[in-house]
Amino acid sequence: MxxxxxxxxxxxxxxxxxxxxxxxxxxxxxxxxxxxxxxxxxxxxxxxxxxxxxxxxxxxxxxxxxLREPLSAIYEHGGHNNNVCLQTIARFHISAMVPAGGRVSYADLAARTALPEQVLRRLLRHAMTMHVFREPEPGMVAHTRASKALADPAMNAWLRIGTEEMWPAAVRMLDALQKWPGSSEPNETGFSLGHNTSESIYGVIGGGGPELAVRFATAMAVYASRPEYSPAFIVDHYDWAALGPDTRVVDVGGAQGHVAMALAHGHANLASVLVQDMAVVVAGADAGVPAALKSRIAFMPHDLLAPQTVVADVYYFRWILHNWSDKHCVLILRAQIPVLKPGARIIIQETCMPEPGAVPRWKEKALRMNDINMGAVFNARERTVGEWRDLLAEADPRFVLKAVTEPKGSALGILEVVWSATD
Structure with missing residues (x-):
């Protein structure tokens, strides 16, 4: 006992x-x-x-x-049978149906989801083996720490993207590798096969209407709520003040601007932060900008692979390039060249993959899971510092990697790249 x-x-x-x-x-x-x-x-x-x-x-x-926070624990449990019950929870927003501090019956949940009660009971009892929900008395469902976290719409969006967009990609990754050996194309992936499309994930999101685009952007923003992905790392661990007054920043692929707003709030010398992303992602995003920052934050539809048209001091890529193969990363970096001034910065905030055994094993496991996910969904990968250096040199020798900072506790390193060309 x-x-x-x-x-x-x-x-x-x-x-x-x-x-x-x-x-x-x-x-x-x-x-x-x-x-x-x-x-x-x-x-x-x-x-x-x-x-x-x-x-x-x-x-x-x-x-x-x-001893682990809920998102980390849920992600660890991601097997194919586990994902069936997690997908059910996400698609029907079941966590939001269970009252905080209370309980609800399987019968009530079945009526609200239109699922057969015996099927729903089986699915949720499976989730309970992973400590997602609990059954305090026969026939009644109550929250655990993990299920309560999923009641947050943003957390639910994260789980739904994982189980409905990423999961089918994972189970078709090997099929894609065999069908398109050595491919670097984002539409020749497990995602494309898993979703029966000739489009890349970007094409599917762009053509899936604003609901899917916003859900994807919201799911990505969830990571900012996790301590290791906090915007505070880029706000506090890069010397923005040294860039001088009236610094102009372009946040390339910045979604709905959650990091851009943190930068503008933390550094008064950033005169403007322009967020570029797909039109369906940035549409209406300015409504979420606080009044005090509206004069310094703007949004612009932009294709990553198209030539950059905005002259700025810094081009900031947060968690963008790991979504692309080396071939396309080179094209993205080269697309910035037409507007780069001598001394302009490219700030890349990305995972810096460790050598085997260099970090605690559970952390390495999570990093390598993410790496495989990049392959299944995007035909992309996570990179070591050496691989980032090689990529920059391939794009153009004038991209000089000046410094690499890996703040303690951060999942993302900060790579400062200086454009070394002269006028």
């Missing part, structure tokens, strides 16, 4: 300690080695260790979920 005087995490730790000791005793009695990751290690524990094994795995999984 759990000791009620202990906190929940201490109870879980005690369970793990006690049950691991039981497993060790059983293995010793049978003269068997301890579990190992070696390729020749025994594949399974003896049958009499099954109860202890179950207790350890359940306690470890709950402890893992308690």
């Amino acid at each position: 759990p000791n009620p005087s202990l906190t929940r995490i201490a109870q879980l730790a005690a369970t793990i300690t006690a049950e691991v000791a039981r497993i060790d005793g059983i293995l010793a009695a049978h003269g068997l080695p301890s579990p190992s990751l070696d390729e020749d290690a025994p594949p399974a524990l003896p049958d009499e260790a099954a109860d202890a094994q179950d207790a350890v795995l359940d306690a470890a999984a709950e402890l893992n979920d308690l």
Whole structure:
């Protein structure tokens, strides 16, 4: 029995300690080695260790979920069967149907979603095994920390994009690699096959109407709410003040301007920040700009691959280039050249992939998951600092990588690139 005087995490730790000791005793009695990751290690524990094994795995999984924030925990669980119940939750906005601090019946949820009650019960009980919702009494559904987070419309948009746009891409990635060997094209991907289209994801979003475009932009903005993706890193860890007064910034691919607004708010010397993105994304975005910033924030429809037409001091790319293959990144960088002044900056805020074992394993696992996702959806990839340097040199030797900053706690590095041409 759990000791009620202990906190929940201490109870879980005690369970793990006690049950691991039981497993060790059983293995010793049978003269068997301890579990190992070696390729020749025994594949399974003896049958009499099954109860202890179950207790350890359940306690470890709950402890893992308690010690990680909800989005990280949900993402970790992304298997194909797991995604069925997560997709259901996202598509029908089920988290928003469950009252905070209260509960609702399966029957009520079934009526509101028009799904058969027995099917919905099976799906939600599966989600509950991942600590998304709980059943405090038979037939009733209540929130956990994760399900309550998904009640936020932005969080729900993030989950829906993941389960309805990204998931079909992942399961067709290998098919795309075999159909189009060595392709760099964004419309020759797992996403294209998974969605039965000859378009890239950009074409699908652009042609899917404003609802899909805004959902995608909202889902991406969710990451700004996660500590490791906070706009504070680019606001506080790049010396914007050194650029001088009346600095003009173009936020290329800046969605609805959430980072642009943070920059303008944090640095008075930024005279203007122009956000460029697809027309369906920036349409109406100015309505979300606070009155105090409206004179300094503007929006402009723009195609990333088209020649840049706006003269500025800084061209800022946040989490944009990892969506593109090397071939297209080169084209995007070259598209800025017609308006670049000597000394103009290209600020790239992107993941800097580590060498194997250079960061904690769970962090490396998440980075490599993202890397595979880029391949499935965009025919793109995450890059090391060396690969970023090579990419810039391929685009034009006058792109000089001046500095790389990787702020502690940030998921994204900051690459400062200076245009070294003379007039």
